Amino acid sequence: MGVVGERLQPSLFERSRPGRGDGKIPHPPQDALDRLPGPARRREPPALPELNEPEVVRHYVNLSQLNYAVDTGFYPLGSCTMKFNPKLNEWAARLAGFAALHPLAPDAVAQGTLRLLWELEGALAEIGGMRAVTLQPAAGAQGELTGILMIRAYHHAGGDTDRTDVLVPDSSHGTNPATATMAGLRTVTVPSAPDGGVDVDAFRAALGPRTAAVMITNPSTLGLFEERIGELLDAVHAAGALAYMDGANLNAILGRFKPGEAGFDVMHFNVHKTFSTPHGGGGPGAGPVGVGERLVPYLPEPRVLREADGSFRLERAGERATSIGRLRSFVGNTGVLVRAYAYIRAHGGTGLREVSDDAVLAANYLKHRLRDAYDLPYDRACKHEFVASAASIRRRTGIRTLDIAKRLIDHGFHPPTIYFPLIVEEGMLIEPTETESVETLDAFADALIAIAAEAQSEPQRVRDAPRHAPVRRLDETTAARQPNLRWRPSAGGVMPCPD
């Protein structure tokens, strides 16, 4: 049996033949490297693959075709907001004026980008109801770290150094507790209420003089708006703690709820979710952070500033002594931010509100369609996403959510997020987004309903899924027990193969 199927590709290293692919770059003079000192030199050249351009192109085009993507089909991955990525934005980010600009170029030659960043900060502040925004964090998780470090700095500035706890609900994203640890703080997990909301009483009990921050995702990771959020925020502030909003689910509430107005002190935006910058197979994203008045002094440097004459400049290192410092090099993932800016300008305030209206309508419609075939553990109006569960199906048939997800692949759909949030048995978190048509929503619902019936009638077909994918279920145990994390070209061309 060949390991290389019709569409599967050999590795770059197997394709390599000595002598291929030369000629793109002229050869420099022979003595160009003569001044390199001996000890600094590389003795053996790296064994990188040698390929000609047609092979490189075929390799990567064929590989790309093994991927499911928003551009190829419906991708209802809950919590990730896999909406359409407008092509204009890709074009814009590649304009030479944006793409070729060095991040240490003097402000005078970077006025276009600086203006764009300054306007984007303003737009995000307006959307979040926040006082100011930093665009520096490279992703939502880095935004969380930024926010928690600012909260920590705020408490310390007030002489309040005993606040070491970060409260998170048990339905939170894993990044929240992981962030608390990175910031040197301790995570306290608070159970959710039976209706899926935060348990305000449990929070009240956990709040105290040691609480530095509370991290809340609203709407929650169950797709539910926290109706008692006002009460909760009051309790947080009464305890002297600050409230962080995980903005992962902002796509549900644009123009409907501004976290800053409601009392959140800090939040991050996932521009690769809400503002349609592409997910890139895992990244890049950007995680701008908005803050209320009292955290402004602690924003990371550099901020983008507007001078009295209307020109723009970057803050200098050390200009603001209260800053928590840098989270990364340079100003931020600017190329991603250009795309987010374009998206916001294309929509304006009215368009953004429509985005959320349509995203929420689509999610509720889809939830309604699945009502008879799946459990809906939190059966009330959802926001942009909802949790369905295969718990009853599993009890009846032994078919698990994982099997259903794999069977969806045979129907031509990307599965939803499964087994998250962790508090739902056999859960699937479904987020259709606003850019999918009713026809697509119906086709997806039909497929899920058919699979539920099939679980009863022909369970083995579901267990064997997927049948129509480039590869079928993988041996993940061996991958973890005997990790093979790199090709070993120096091993004489011997396949580092799975046995």
Place this chain on the structure above:
Amino acid sequence: MPYGPHTGDDRARMLAALGIDSVDRLFDDIPAHLQASELRLPPPEPELQLSVHLAALAAENRTDLASFLGAGVYRHWSPPAVDQILLRGEWYTAYTPYQPEISQGTLQSVYEYQSLMAELTGLPVVSASHYDGASATAEAALMTCRQTRRARVLVSAAVHPHYRATLRTYFGARLEVDEIPMAASGDEAGTLDLAALERLLADRDRPVAGVVAAQPNFLGLFEPMDRIGELAHAAGALFVAVVEPVSLAVLAPPGEYGADVAAGEGQPMGIPAQYGGPYLGILAATDALVRQIPGRLVGLTTDVDGRRAYVMTLRAREQDIRRDRAASNICTNQALLALAASIWLASIGPHGLRDVAAWGAQRAAELESALAAAGAFRLHPGPYLNEFAVRVPDARAVHRRLLDRGILAGLPLAAVLPDERGLEDGLLVCATELTTPDEIARFGEALHAELAASAATDGRVPVGARSR
């Protein structure tokens, strides 16, 4: 809404199915007093108008300058094939390969990226990507603390100032960072002061988890990496090398000189400068550190039919599984940039990579001669690859005036290293394969004219006594 599919009929149909008359009913759970004020943003711009607007903003930036600016971000030629492949929607509109059966393209490309970086760095375990060189360096330093269960890291003052600042932010809350000064004079000027390193390592009350040094360093100079590694290891510390990937075509790889971890900025591998990102954080480590490395890892395995297949593995290090005990909070990373770097490497090949590195050295040597002829000499005696510092009296003012002549004369060091004595009049300049002899000549001539003009004005050349 420009990208939405719903017609009035579609919305009516969905509302009817839900038995409600308005989408507003779906927001009734937002308490009245918490409902948002009006969203005050500029009105929607149709694409035609928006494209003109964006092009005008881009045109406000000046990218027509003859640029000698590097300082961690380098301009390299990228074959058009690279971006054309990247523009396939199957790459950039997919997400994390949670479902491996329909993500083999991304998974294989990550595995290949890991393999390419393992070759370049000489270290076997490579994470699927971090945000940038600075955050990768901070994560590398955190790895050394977890592995050694020590809480203090030493970082060379000749590591990029943004990386050091990032490291301080990441460590600020709970761990210590001390800086190892540069030698101020002699043949080693501008490189790590080995005697100072020995002193810092000797403090037995504050044992060191890791030593961080860059090759080439921020000033373009070569560090004695093998010696730094020996000293670190002798003190029970791990050694983190901050690397520049193009230079690894010709410079000894970290795995060869004893580094336990390599971190670096992958931007030079064909990724546009784009004012700071998205870039590519490289993180590589020895096998011994495989459970400490943060970020995604892709492994080779088989499917149920025995076909070769790739999958994310060793996931118990990650935040979505391990929560507050994860190796890092990283989730979204820079996967598309890792892909870009891989395609770039595959396109130019090992010989092309060597030629790119060698052209940088060649043009930089020509630049050194041209600047010396203009009266600006190097600040440090040690050898360099493609970047070096020169002394220019009143560097910041000269830098500004050269801009008016269409020259981006590198980086005035006083702007980023204000506390470093002896660098006040330094300009950090670099060259790559894209630097032309004509640009070098223009820089030399323009600098000569500026220096002559200020000498004529002052009657002397001011030396280093300028106030900041």
